[in-house]
Amino acid sequence: MTDPETLLRALFDAAIASAQPAQCLPPFLPPWPERGRLVVLGAGKASAEMARVVEAHYGRPLEGLVVTRYGHAVPCQGIEVVEAAHPVPDAAGEEAARRMLDLAHNLSADDTVLCLISGGGSALLPLPAPGLDLAQKQEINRALLKSGATIGEMNTVRRHLSAIKGGRLAAACAPARVITLMISDVPCDAPCIIASGPTVGDATTCADALEVLERYAIPLPEGLQAALAAGALESIKPDDPRLARNAAHLIATPQGALEAAAQVARAAGLPAYILGDALEGEARDVAKVIAAMTRQVLRHGQPFPRPCVLLSGGETTVTVRGSGNGGRNVEFLLALALALEGMPDVYALAGDTDGVDGAAEVAGALISPETLAQARALGLSPRAILEANDAHPFFAALGAQVITGPTLTNVNDFRAVLIS
Incomplete structure (x- = not known):
């Protein structure tokens, strides 16, 4: 299989290209x-x-x-x-x-x-x-x-x-x-x-x-x-x-972008499933739901057998209570990483298809099973950073940001979870 992070980026790029x-x-x-x-x-x-x-x-x-x-x-x-x-x-x-x-x-x-x-x-x-x-x-x-x-x-x-x-x-x-x-x-x-x-x-x-x-x-x-x-x-x-x-x-539309990404995943030999193009709610809460579904796939092969890719779109929200600037895609990913706590064989990308997540000139980020361990080795506290709504500097420190520049389109947020 193609390197997981390379494949996830290819899915994101396909979603953006479909809406040019x-x-x-x-x-x-x-x-x-x-x-x-x-x-x-x-x-x-x-x-x-x-x-x-x-x-x-x-x-x-x-x-x-x-x-x-x-x-x-x-x-x-x-x-x-x-x-x-x-x-x-x-x-x-x-x-x-x-x-x-x-x-x-x-x-x-x-x-x-x-x-x-x-x-x-x-x-x-x-x-x-x-x-x-x-x-x-x-x-x-x-x-x-x-x-x-x-x-x-x-x-x-x-x-x-x-x-x-x-x-x-x-x-x-x-x-x-x-x-x-x-x-x-x-x-x-x-x-x-x-x-x-x-x-x-x-x-x-x-x-x-x-x-x-x-x-x-x-x-x-x-x-x-x-x-x-x-x-x-x-x-x-x-x-x-x-x-x-x-x-x-x-x-x-967001649905068309997700379908374009699904075609790329299937061409790479991975079944792809669209969970919805209109997921809403607090980013960290949506992350908990996606994490629970991911664990079900890993433990029981339900509702889909592994390997597979879970795709979703929509627009989550971030209620900024801490000192950070939010960013719904990076907040989703940090919450997802915490909910999975290093679970093996799971990789994810989340990004805004316009290339701007919140107020930051960054589309989103990537996580892997090593994300939390790498952060802690740098002296970062993932939980404290999530509570501060400050995930953009977290992923910058890890070198895990997804930066596209202006994409000249916008079909909402894109999320892909690869379970290998």
Whole structure:
């Protein structure tokens, strides 16, 4: 068998490759419109690469604006690419969102908007709702990121505190035709959650957003609670007539990435089993479940005989209570290593397919049966580091980080456990 760590990295690379815009976007592009303008708008970590693929497909410079994360820009001929901050938004993203709305308001019924959306778009389009400012949105965003809220919960709040998300960009484009192409980075691939759905209707309400904020004890600026309670910040609903000419298509998903990895494992002679593409919960709790399943395979050959590869996706959470910065994939792996406690013949990789785990420019890491022993030999306390939510320096010390750089796509987290 191929070296376990080399094989795990090959699985991760296959998952990322399956969601590259050049691979998945062209089949969904519409014919060139017979009349009117074709305007490209977009947001997300993959949006610049998506824009480049669109220009290459049509063979001409196009007009439009996309905003992506710092370091994720690629050159386009006509479409303007703006970089902004993620996961905590900044003024560059706010200005890009404002300019995007200006472009949308200048469209006619003959025009077509091609909207390119991928994960990260929520932070990259931080135009505040009336009565809020960017500093207040940044503070709420930081609190949400540390709270343990799921991505669905966080984006419910973001949709209702925005002047562009929650269908508002599409409403501004009316009466133009809007075609949205989406790379999903969220559990269940819900279009309204991907980048907080700037071009799709939102069935959640201000009351839902307020309930999330109260559940996680997120402090609110003066007047915000009253505005939400009164429904004054409501998003655009799915039956809004301004969305009548809209269509949205998923062009890449976490499930597709897991299937691509499974094919590579099977080609290497290892049965591969997908446990789910939408696993959620605290990263350390998900690790305990995966560890229990791994032990069952080793001890009893159930539910799968060894050797095998267990694959899963989705987005876990980290409630940051310690001094570290979290990182759900590395926290998952450290908790998994502790739960397995050096169990032989088990190797694992976890990483974010965009190349960024939490706020660190690191995709994830690898563990082996020797991980804990190596750490302790260096004087590290794996348990204390887990309690501090500080796993990134732990894996850096072991030389076990997975670093890809910007992958120019994003189909959520990837986890693979190899049981040899």
